[in-house]
Amino acid sequence: MSAEVNAPVKQAAPKEALFSKKNRKALFDPLDDNNPISVQVLGICSALAVTVQVKPAIIMALGVMLVTAFSNLIVASIRDRIPGRIRIIVQLVVVATLVTLVDQVLKAYMYDVSKKLSVFVGLIITNCIVMGRLEAYAMSQKPWPSFLDGIGNGLGYGAILVFVSMIREIFGSGTLLGFKVVPQFLYDMGYVNNGLMMLPPAALFIIGCFIWWQRSRNPKLINVS
Amino acid sequence: MKALRNLLDKVQPNFEKGGKLEKFHAAYNAIETFLFVPNHTTHGGVHIRDAVDLKRTMFTVIIALLPTLVFGIWNIGYQHYLAFGIESSHAENLLFGLIKIAPLLIVSYGAGLGVEILFAQMRGHAVNEGYLVTGMLIPLTLPVTTPLWMVALASIFCVVLGKEVFGGTGMNFMNPALLARAFLFFAFPAYLSGEVWVDLTPEAGRALVDGYSGATSLAVVDANFTATPSPWDMFMGFEKGSIGETSTLMALIGAAYLIYTGVGSWRIILSVFLGGYLMGLFMNVLAPADAPTHIMHAPAYYHLIMGGFAFGAVYMATDPVSAAQTETGKWIYGFLIGAFTVTLRVFNPAYPEGMMLSILFFNVFAPLIDHFVVQRNINKRLKRALQ
Numbered sequence: 001m002s003a004e005v006n007a008p009v010k011q012a013a014p015k016e017a018l019f020s021k022k023n024r025k026a027l028f029d030p031l032d033d034n035n036p037i038s039v040q041v042l043g044i045c046s047a048l049a050v051t052v053q054v055k056p057a058i059i060m061a062l063g064v065m066l067v068t069a070f071s072n073l074i075v076a077s078i079r080d081r082i083p084g085r086i087r088i089i090v091q092l093v094v095v096a097t098l099v100t101l102v103d104q105v106l107k108a109y110m111y112d113v114s115k116k117l118s119v120f121v122g123l124i125i126t127n128c129i130v131m132g133r134l135e136a137y138a139m140s141q142k143p144w145p146s147f148l149d150g151i152g153n154g155l156g157y158g159a160i161l162v163f164v165s166m167i168r169e170i171f172g173s174g175t176l177l178g179f180k181v182v183p184q185f186l187y188d189m190g191y192v193n194n195g196l197m198m199l200p201p202a203a204l205f206i207i208g209c210f211i212w213w214q215r216s217r218n219p220k221l222i223n224v225s
Numbered sequence: 226m227k228a229l230r231n232l233l234d235k236v237q238p239n240f241e242k243g244g245k246l247e248k249f250h251a252a253y254n255a256i257e258t259f260l261f262v263p264n265h266t267t268h269g270g271v272h273i274r275d276a277v278d279l280k281r282t283m284f285t286v287i288i289a290l291l292p293t294l295v296f297g298i299w300n301i302g303y304q305h306y307l308a309f310g311i312e313s314s315h316a317e318n319l320l321f322g323l324i325k326i327a328p329l330l331i332v333s334y335g336a337g338l339g340v341e342i343l344f345a346q347m348r349g350h351a352v353n354e355g356y357l358v359t360g361m362l363i364p365l366t367l368p369v370t371t372p373l374w375m376v377a378l379a380s381i382f383c384v385v386l387g388k389e390v391f392g393g394t395g396m397n398f399m400n401p402a403l404l405a406r407a408f409l410f411f412a413f414p415a416y417l418s419g420e421v422w423v424d425l426t427p428e429a430g431r432a433l434v435d436g437y438s439g440a441t442s443l444a445v446v447d448a449n450f451t452a453t454p455s456p457w458d459m460f461m462g463f464e465k466g467s468i469g470e471t472s473t474l475m476a477l478i479g480a481a482y483l484i485y486t487g488v489g490s491w492r493i494i495l496s497v498f499l500g501g502y503l504m505g506l507f508m509n510v511l512a513p514a515d516a517p518t519h520i521m522h523a524p525a526y527y528h529l530i531m532g533g534f535a536f537g538a539v540y541m542a543t544d545p546v547s548a549a550q551t552e553t554g555k556w557i558y559g560f561l562i563g564a565f566t567v568t569l570r571v572f573n574p575a576y577p578e579g580m581m582l583s584i585l586f587f588n589v590f591a592p593l594i595d596h597f598v599v600q601r602n603i604n605k606r607l608k609r610a611l612q
Contacts, residue, residue, distance in 0.1 A: 190372055196412035205386060212390065 018144070026137075027148040030156035033220050037160040038211045042128035046120050047161055047207065048200040054177050056116045057165035058158070063102045063121060065154020068130050071095045072138040072150035079139050091134045092125070099124045129153055164206045172197030233257055251345035255352035279394070283357045285488045289479035290361055290540065296475045297468040298322035301369050304423045304465055310434040322369075325424050326468060329364035332373045337363075337380035344389045355394030355401075356384065362402035362540060365469025366533070366581075367409070368421040375413055379405035399588045400544045403537075403581055410581070418577070419444075422465040441465045443532040443570065443577040450523035459530040470533035480539040489543040492552060493559040497538035500563025501528050508571055520571055528567045537580035538563070547588040551598040558594055562587050 017023075036042045043064070050060045071094050075082070082090045103121045106114040114121065124130065133153050138146040169175055171194045174182035182191070196202050215221045233256075239246045240253040258280065302318030302325075313321075337360045338352075345352040363380055383405035388397045410417045420439030442453040442464050454464045462472025483489030505525025512521035528534060542548060542562050549558035562583050569579025576582060587594075 190374070192375075192413055192416070194412045195414055196408065199411060201411075208390075209386075 023145050023148050026141075026145045027152040030149070030152040031159060032156075032214070032218065035156045035160065035214075036129045036132075036153045037157060037207065038214055039221060040129075040132065042132050043157055044207070046123065046127060047157075047164060048203040050117060050120050051161055051165035051168055051203050052172065052198060053116075053169050053175075054162065054165045056113055057161040059106070059110065059113050060117055060120065061154065061158025061161045063106070064124055064127060064129065064157055065151060067095065067098045067102060067124050067127075068133055068154045069147055069150030070098055071130060072133055072146040073143050075134050076138040076141055076143040076146035082139075087139065088131075091131065095130050095134075096125050129157055160207065160210065163210070164203050167206050168197045168202055172202070229260060233260070249346070251350070251352055252342050255342060255345065258351070258354075280354045280357075282488055283354045285486050286358045286483070286540070287361060289482040289486075289489070290358075290365070290469075292475040292478045293365065293469045293472065293536065293540075294361070295319075296462055296472045297365060298326050300462055300471055301325055301424060301468060303463070305426070308423050308425060308433055308437055308439075309428045309431040311428060311431060321424075325369050326364060328373055329367065329369070329371065329376055329468075330361070332376045333363045333380050334360040336377035337384050340381050340384045340389070344384075344393070350393070353394035355388070359383065359402045359405075362469075363405045365536070366402060366406045366467050368417065369424050369468055370421045371409070371416055375409055375416065378412075379409045382408045395546055397546055398592070399585055400541055400547045403541055403585055403588075406581055407585060422467070439465060441532065441577070446520050446523060446527070446531065446570075447574050447577065448520075449518040450520050450527065451518050453527070453531070456524075456527065456530060459527075466532060467536075470536040473530045473535040476535035476539045480535075483539065483543065488545075489539065490545075490548070490555055492555040493543050493548055494538050496556045496559030497534075497542050497563040498529055500560035500565075501534060501538075501567050502526065502563070504528075504564040504567040508567065528570065532570075532578050533580045534563075534566060537566075537584055541580075541584050547591060549591040549594045549598075551595050554591070554594045554598045557598070558587055558591055561590070 019027075030036055034040065037044065037047055046060065046064075051057050071091070074094050075091055078090075099122065102124070103114070106117070106121060133149060137149045141149070166176065169177075170181060174180060174187075174193050182193075194202075237253070237257075240250045241247070246253070299315065299318045299322055302313065302321035305321055306313035306318065334356075337356050341356050342352055360380070363383070364376065367376065383401040387399060387401040387404040388394060391397050406417075422441055423439055425433070425439075442459060443466075445452045453459065458464055460473045462475065464471050480489065480494050484491045484494070502525050505523070505528045508521045508523075509525060513519055516522075538559075542559060549555050562580075565583035565586065566579040569576055569583060573579070
């Protein structure tokens with residue numbers, strides 16, 4: 001993560017501190033208080049689809065983080081020049097370009113993962129998080145905070161994805177990142193992998209339980225509905 | 226009884242406010258109300274407290290389940306000895322079944338009530354009696370060979386995600402016991418389908434009888450409906466299947482008791498059977514002429530006595546919480562369950578037992594059905610008033 005945060009430091013010409021309170025909020029809020037999946041309830045579809053195993057989930061999370069961060073950055077930089085009536089189209093062009101880049105890179109360097117993610121990389125375009133953050137944040141904020149907001153939302157999304165996929169992979173196939181973690185003697189004693197975890201509804205149950213736990217723990221979320 | 230009362234009275238101060246064990250008040254309260262009629266009275270405003278409280282309702286259902294349970298226990302033993310070709314007395318059958326089923330019941334009650342008491346503790350409310358019936362229904366819907374840890378897992382799942390998440394007994398929109406079965410069905414399909422229905426613990430010096438097949442009539446009927454046991458056997462329950470589902474007769478005895486006491490809705494029970502029968506007749510009309518043994522040619526009443534149809538109609542569909550509430554709604558709800566079950570059985574061989582899925586499906590639709598029934602009534606009356 002540090003490499004990505006450091007890169008734009010040169011470009012930004014900040015009047016306020018680089019990591020002022022507001023910027024820190026933009027970066028870290030999406031991790032918990034304003035998590036894109038569990039609080040904003042965006043991007044659920046891909047969270048159900050790509051979380052059967054941890055590896056594709058991590059790649060997917062990275063892809064979404066890059067796309068949200070850079071589309072936020074680009075749209076925020078040109079936000080004053082975008083005519084209001086065609087802004088969605090302009091945003092889509094930016095997002096589609098970035099998604100195509102991610103897709104091509106995956107196809108070139110990680111073909112097997114790319115096949116596993118299949119259509120869901122292309123569908124980052126329609127991932128509600130990307131458009132949601134563009135509309136809700138980048139259209140009205142400076143580039144640097146927008147970039148941080150994109151990174152933060154990508155991380156928040158990724159955190160849930162990795163959490164869900166870890167549970168699903170451990171209980172569904174007894175492995176973690178492809179390595180066996182459930183010891184053989186448990187199988188010998190009669191333990192069986194849980195087939196429900198391989199089906200998309202399992203992700204719904206896990207995310208639901210996560211939201212339950214999060215809201216019971218975080219007093220800020222109690223009145224959010 | 227007197228000694229028990231005295232014992233409870235003696236330890237009670239410990240669980241009151243300020244007592245040593247105040248934290249465990251809910252657990253104490255649960256045990257006390259389980260053993261004795263609570264002496265709660267109403268206060269503040271005009272109330273009528275009926276003698277038929279939740280506990281008595283639940284016990285009525287338990288009593289209605291007893292014939293099914295006893296027959297299920299007997300049948301497990303009967304099927305076991307039949308598979309090895311051993312002549313056995315009724316007592317031997319009952320004993321074998323009891324040894325196999327008692328652990329399932331104990332685990333189901335233990336795990337479910339444990340979670341229930343835990344939640345009551347955390348939320349500071351009294352433990353409800355709702356699990357009494359659920360805990361009995363869960364083993365009855367499962368094959369006798371289900372591993373105990375799976376039963377425990379399913380009980381915990383259904384209490385937490387089927388009930389407590391929505392606010393406890395009375396707030397669940399799906400039948401918790403069926404949810405537990407659906408969970409196991411999708412999580413461990415190998416343990417809930419195929420040839421798991423008979424306990425095949427080896428008998429000393431005996432092998433399985435020649436040509437033994439562990440498939441249920443629902444699995445057989447799909448290819449050739451004439452290969453099922455005779456209708457009489459299916460009605461009486463001398464067939465393979467989940468512990469409680471095989472006997473239509475016992476379910477009907479339970480239904481008579483439920484209807485007599487007013488706990489189960491006769492509209493739902495009747496309309497489920499009606500829906501299944503009419504759909505079966507409809508299938509006969511559609512049946513392909515070139516395949517004379519196809520399931521669609523099966524007599525319509527076959528569907529009512531096969532598998533868990535009667536069990537589901539009597540004990541599951543009538544669950545007062547998750548069923549439709551309006552009288553017209555109950556007719557629609559039941560009819561759709563019956564019709565949908567037969568459709569699933571005929572057209573989707575992957576889910577030979579359609580009863581579970583269709584009850585859960587129409588549990589979800591019950592509020593919608595009620596909404597339209599109520600709305601129709603409002604519109605009708607408005608029209609009359611505005612004329």
